[in-house]
Amino acid sequence: MLQLKAIHHVAIICSDYQQSKAFYTQILGLPIIKETYRESRNSYKLDLSINEHSQIELFSFPNPPERPSSPEAQGLRHLAFVVDDVAQTKQTLELQGIEVEPIRVDEITGKKFTFFKDPDNLPLELYQA
Structure with missing residues (x-):
């Protein structure tokens, strides 16, 4: 039997990295753990702390597909x-x-x-x- 202890992080792909970065850091006040630009993917990865146990990983990718509907779309x-x-x-x-x-x-x-x-x-x- 698995013994899952906690949720470590939730990963979010955003459409406008700078806008989402400002929202999560300035509006929600989440502190930045680390920001990484991955040149091979033309993508940023921003690790944000919720508390000492949980994080949000904010990703940017070129042209990500939109969410099909809200809130009852399949997935999260x-x-x-x-x-x-x-x-x-x-x-x-x-x-x-x-x-x-x-x-x-x-x-x-x-x-x-x-x-x-x-x-x-x-x-x-x-x-x-």
């Missing part, structure tokens, strides 16, 4: 971030011009959550701890 549905206060985090994002859905309550856990999108319309979730 969304990426959820744990926050202490969903309402406060929602307000902070909105003050930076990010559109955030109304806060809802998970009918199973009773926890507050909401969704917003990154520059490529990838669905991101805020989930209250």
Whole structure:
């Protein structure tokens, strides 16, 4: 039996590297671990820290295909971030011009959550701890 311990990273391919880099570092405030330009692929790889255990790998590739639909496309549905206060985090994002859905309550856990999108319309979730 496998004994998976945690999620190490989530990899995201973006359409506009500089725009996505600014979003994830300046809007979401994720610190850069390492930025690498891979000349053979004409591609950047940006490692971002969420905490001491988890990362986002942001990739750029020439002409990546678009996501077929949202949010019910096959594949990764969304990426959820744990926050202490969903309402406060929602307000902070909105003050930076990010559109955030109304806060809802998970009918199973009773926890507050909401969704917003990154520059490529990838669905991101805020989930209250």
